[in-house]
Amino acid sequence: MVENILYLIVSLVATIIGSLTGIGGGIILKTLVDFFSDDSVLVISFYTTVIVFTMCIVSIYKQRKSGFQFNFNVLIGICGGSLLGGYLGDYLLNKMVRNYTQQQVQLSQSLILFITLIFLIIYNKIGPKKAKVEKPSLLLTLLLGLALGSISIFLGIGGGPLNVSLLVILFGYSMKEAAIYSLATVFCSQIAKIISIVYVGDYGQFNLKLVPFLIIIAIIGGYLGTVLNQKLNSQKIELLYALFMVGLSLITLMNIFRYMV
Template sequence: MADFEIGSLLILGIALLATGVIAGIIAGLLGVGGGIVIVPVLYHMLTALGVGENVVMHVAVGTSLATILATGTSSALAHYKRGSVDLDLLKRWCIPIAVGVIAGTIIGGNVSGMVLSLIFATVALLVAINMIFRKDGIALAGQLPGTPLKELLGLLIGGISVMMGIGGGTLSVPILTLFSYPIRKAVGTASAIGLIIAVPGTIGAIYYGLGVEGRPSWSLGYVNLIGFLLIIPASTLSAPWGARIAHAINPRALKIVFALFLGFTGLRMFYDVLG
């Protein structure tokens, strides 16, 4: 395993605590599970600390999925108390999402870090473009499609999300709103979807990373315990703040700033992989 010096550990710890706060707020505000922030930060921080490119993206994804276990729970409970979690939709999507997660976990555990980076970069850019250019109120239909397209959407959300290390809201919120789903209920339901993704995804990340060379110290499989222990308390405490903000303000300006961050992250990952 790659060892960190004390100074590097201190810098990493401070960065991860700040990342946890930001990720928690974004999880509660936009229902994205925080992973869309945690993964690129971990990727760049671990790379700077000398973790090899063959495992750095796997560790970033695995650690992010583990943190979503706590962040998603906190965010989902906060939204549930406000009546913005659609339990009927969760029941209909639970199995397709779980199947997608299992398939994505198997694929992600057997492909290179470069492939995972390209998947993350591509989806991040698409989400950024959707956030910036899609006008509010534009929809493809007045309700979710019927079987089997509805189940296919859940399958894709689960599979792609687990390979990116995200909670599902990054994909499910824009998809749901494309079918005229109320934005606040989409955000609340997405936070619960994150748990369906994170539980099997974390187990898979631990399993496929066991014994792999080059992982940073204090890693259980592809889950780095330092990142897990520092990000979780900060993100768990701050997630309800985001949920409260989501019910109090128009998040359009924040979405644009967040979209620019995603766009920059995606382009930077493309550069790192292909440059």
């Protein structure tokens, strides 16, 4: 009972922050849940998928309703790549779960996540600023989506920090613009995960009674986070993004030490 309440509280916080900054919520949820829950990697990944997918639907709908115009070619390329990457990441995760212990898988995920977060924090701080690319090539957006989808599903994080940072680094987008495209990318990669879950059909390991509450929380969090995103300027979103990235890095580092013991 206590753990279910913690899931709901953490999910609300994760979806508000995720839709506000474009992080997607999954990385926050995965990092914090690892900290208090003994659930398996696959169970945590399932809950994360439900929450992030729902939050993305709400956020993208509200952004579209507010008048944001997507670059269609970028959207098609990055979402198509994310779908394929989602399948690849899910395959790799399940293969690793079958061949290694729970603790070894979680340690590997945390190490990869920590290295990724530190790289992105350093690059965003000292890396060169790129001029905005108005018409990125379809091949580049496909490859970017493939990489982001694979990593996000394998780590069970939704992929938001990677999406936002790489969209800024490669295409020169503002943080606010990158956040919106990031949510679209996360949405597509989660579709692949959902199809995989439905195809396997092994629902006995999940607490399905918790799912409707997680969906409601994700709707509320996605709505509130998107409202804040539309009200804040890009500079404030950049500051919040940086603070959350540092905080997530510290929590991930704590998880690494915990799994190594």
